[in-house]
Amino acid sequence: MKTSHSVIIHRPLPEVFAFVTDLRNETRWQPEIRSVTLEGPIASGATFRESRVSFGRRFDWRFRITSYRAPDHITIETIEGAAPYRGTRRFEAVGGSTRVTESGELELPGPLAVLTPVAQLLAKRPLRVAYARLKTILESSPATSR
Numbered sequence: 001m002k003t004s005h006s007v008i009i010h011r012p013l014p015e016v017f018a019f020v021t022d023l024r025n026e027t028r029w030q031p032e033i034r035s036v037t038l039e040g041p042i043a044s045g046a047t048f049r050e051s052r053v054s055f056g057r058r059f060d061w062r063f064r065i066t067s068y069r070a071p072d073h074i075t076i077e078t079i080e081g082a083a084p085y086r087g088t089r090r091f092e093a094v095g096g097s098t099r100v101t102e103s104g105e106l107e108l109p110g111p112l113a114v115l116t117p118v119a120q121l122l123a124k125r126p127l128r129v130a131y132a133r134l135k136t137i138l139e140s141s142p143a144t145s146r
Contacts, residue, residue: 003087006101007131008094011138016098017071017091019138023048029134032126034058044068047079054126061085083107100134102127 009016019025021042026033030052037049046065051058061081067088068074077086087104 001106002104003106003127004101004103005127005131006099007135008097008099009135009138010097012096013071013091013093013098016100016138020089020091020100020134021068021070021074026050029137030130031133032130042068042074100131102131 023036023038023042026036032052032054034051034053035049039047039049042065044065044067046068048063048065050061050063052061053059059082062079063076063081063085064079066075066077066086071091073088073090075086075088078084084107085104087102090101090103092099092101
């Protein structure tokens, strides 16, 4: 199942990159995420744990940051969890604003794979909600309060 979403945030690239790639902020802007526990500094090779509730079910994951290059992108992939996932967030300066584009791929396990087309449709809304929330947070508060 592939997902993709892009948003323009009216804040400078370094500020948006710093906020989004500080994975401890995930619970602030992604309503489905309940907790993120870093297992080291945010860098290529680092790992973290994430707990989320999607479609009424709790999912626990462990991820590795496979690529981290400021202020360009962060890429993660599943080490442990309900289903293999790999995703990238890319950051691009657009004037004084920043375009954030997330793209990812989740493999539904075993017999659930037949639900991929439905899950792909259902996943669009939470992604839109999360990025709208991120945009609101970053555009409505002074940089020093983050």
